[in-house]
Amino acid sequence: MTSQPDSSETYDVVIVGGGIAGLTVAYQLGNENVLLLEKEDICGGRTLSMDMGPYVFNQGAQMIPGGETNVAKLADELGVIRTLIDKTHTSTYMNGKYVTGSSEFKFLLGLPIPLWEKLKMAIGIIRMRSRYSGIVDKSPRSDDRKLQELSEKTLVERLNIRDPDVKAFWDSVAKSSSSLGATEVAAFQPVNTFLHHAADEFFVEGGTVQITRALADKTKASIETGAIVTEVASTDSGTTVQYEKNGALHRVQSKKCVMAVPTPLTLSVLQNLPDNKRAALAQCEYGAMSSAAFLVDRPSEEFFGDGVWRVPVVGMKTIGIGDPTFTFSNAVKREDGRGLIRLFAGDDGSQTLQKMSDDEALDAFENDLFDIFPTARGRVLDRAIKHWPYAACPWRVGRLDIIDDIRASHDNIHYCGDYTENSGLESAVLSANRVVSELAAG
Numbered sequence: 001m002t003s004q005p006d007s008s009e010t011y012d013v014v015i016v017g018g019g020i021a022g023l024t025v026a027y028q029l030g031n032e033n034v035l036l037l038e039k040e041d042i043c044g045g046r047t048l049s050m051d052m053g054p055y056v057f058n059q060g061a062q063m064i065p066g067g068e069t070n071v072a073k074l075a076d077e078l079g080v081i082r083t084l085i086d087k088t089h090t091s092t093y094m095n096g097k098y099v100t101g102s103s104e105f106k107f108l109l110g111l112p113i114p115l116w117e118k119l120k121m122a123i124g125i126i127r128m129r130s131r132y133s134g135i136v137d138k139s140p141r142s143d144d145r146k147l148q149e150l151s152e153k154t155l156v157e158r159l160n161i162r163d164p165d166v167k168a169f170w171d172s173v174a175k176s177s178s179s180l181g182a183t184e185v186a187a188f189q190p191v192n193t194f195l196h197h198a199a200d201e202f203f204v205e206g207g208t209v210q211i212t213r214a215l216a217d218k219t220k221a222s223i224e225t226g227a228i229v230t231e232v233a234s235t236d237s238g239t240t241v242q243y244e245k246n247g248a249l250h251r252v253q254s255k256k257c258v259m260a261v262p263t264p265l266t267l268s269v270l271q272n273l274p275d276n277k278r279a280a281l282a283q284c285e286y287g288a289m290s291s292a293a294f295l296v297d298r299p300s301e302e303f304f305g306d307g308v309w310r311v312p313v314v315g316m317k318t319i320g321i322g323d324p325t326f327t328f329s330n331a332v333k334r335e336d337g338r339g340l341i342r343l344f345a346g347d348d349g350s351q352t353l354q355k356m357s358d359d360e361a362l363d364a365f366e367n368d369l370f371d372i373f374p375t376a377r378g379r380v381l382d383r384a385i386k387h388w389p390y391a392a393c394p395w396r397v398g399r400l401d402i403i404d405d406i407r408a409s410h411d412n413i414h415y416c417g418d419y420t421e422n423s424g425l426e427s428a429v430l431s432a433n434r435v436v437s438e439l440a441a442g
């Protein structure tokens with residue numbers, strides 16, 4: 001294939017990647033002379049959702065953090081409706097036991113771990129709250145002392161975890177946000193996730209994809225889907241971006257380029273990266289995740305019990321099970337009579353599942369579902385699965401030391417995406433806001 005410049009026009013900005021980060025940059029710029037290139041047939045990246053019965057299966061992100069977060073403000077600005085997930089119970093599934101409590105204290109008492117460990121855990125959580133609650137969903141700064149503490153030790157070291165069951169509990173929390181277990185991940189990510197679980201979280205009506213759909217509808221930029229970017233190079237006057245679409249190669253020029261894709265893809269397409277930049281990006285490896293949903297012939301609450309939205313699962317391939325119908329009105333649920341249950345697996349479990357056919361992987365998830373809720377057996381009406389090879393970018397120990405290099409722009413190329421902050425939608429939007437400021441600064 002030979003490539004020709006598409007036109008003599010030079011875009012002000014070309015954005016590579018149409019997930020929430022790239023789309024937020026495109027929307028915030030408010031400039032018509034911007035091109036966004038997305039390899040899939042639809043934009044959205046890890047926010048994709050699908051309907052199942054009257055409910056929504058969020059295949060990727062399933063909630064947005066509330067309060068004063070940038071992603072919540074963005075959803076409101078776009079007119080996307082979000083509903084508070086008004087959970088009243090804390091729950092987990094551990095050692096074959098479904099534990100649920102209307103307060104953290106009752107929940108801890110019910111955990112199948114020794115009394116001394118419960119006490120240690122309670123004290124650890126109180127300390128964690130009082131010292132670190134200010135860091136939740138904030139942009140990590142390399143000179144922040146509290147973040148340094150959380151970045152220089154693993155979670156097991158920071159919380160001094162010894163008991164294997166307690167470690168298994170924290171593994172489940174760690175894997176849900178980072179894809180790494182508690183002995184590998186720096187304390188920062190799981191501490192952030194744990195504290196954030198207790199804060200306000202919102203379900204997006206119609207699915208998380210409504211945010212990215214609204215961004216794509218409202219941006220003034222041109223969007224090219226099915227466009228796989230294969231090469232990005234700096235030139236004297238800006239950048240050249242080459243992409244493949246429908247078997248043909250295209251080449252466009254731009255004054256600036258924004259890379260809004262996971263790092264392995266960035267590394268594979270970027271030419272002439274400065275050494276420190278390449279080294280920093282190479283340390284941002286990704287873990288995989290898989291999510292599955294099961295439409296069942298009775299309301300989800302009959303399995304989960306009252307007030308339970310999300311249940312970390314300890315010691316199985318599945319690391320979390322949740323009720324996607326939680327925020328739907330009782331009227332909808334009564335009239336429909338069915339329920340939806342969502343399970344997801346972290347990196348090691350997902351790697352195994354991705355080697356199977358979809359039916360085999362769904363069978364494996366279904367076995368976990370029946371272990372957790374034996375009464376679900378024989379009640380599954382429909383099921384769906386989605387694998388994410390680049391699901392989450394974990395913070396290993398020392399990551400804070402390279403965060404400035406990870407974010408740094410060079411030669412008219414700028415970097416956004418959740419990995420440049422922490423992980424999750426708020427990180428992706430924070431990163432987009434930073435890039436918009438960089439572009440405005442020239």
Ligand SMILES: Cc1cc2nc3c(=O)[nH]c(=O)nc-3n(C[C@H](O)[C@H](O)[C@H](O)COP(=O)(O)OP(=O)(O)OC[C@H]3O[C@@H](n4cnc5c(N)ncnc54)[C@H](O)[C@@H]3O)c2cc1C
Nearest residue numbers: 017019020021039045046060061062063229417418424425
């Ligand atoms: C299972 C799962 C559950 C999650 N749950 C939550 C949650 O509840 N709350 C939360 O806040 N976050 C959650 N997250 C994380 C959240 O989804 C991500 O942090 C966020 O969507 C990342 O957005 P992004 O734009 O940085 O990256 P992405 O969404 O990955 O966007 C990158 C885009 O680039 C495109 N692309 C890749 N290569 C190329 C190429 N060569 N050329 C052109 N385009 C390319 C991709 O197709 C994609 O659309 C979850 C993630 C997963 C996988």
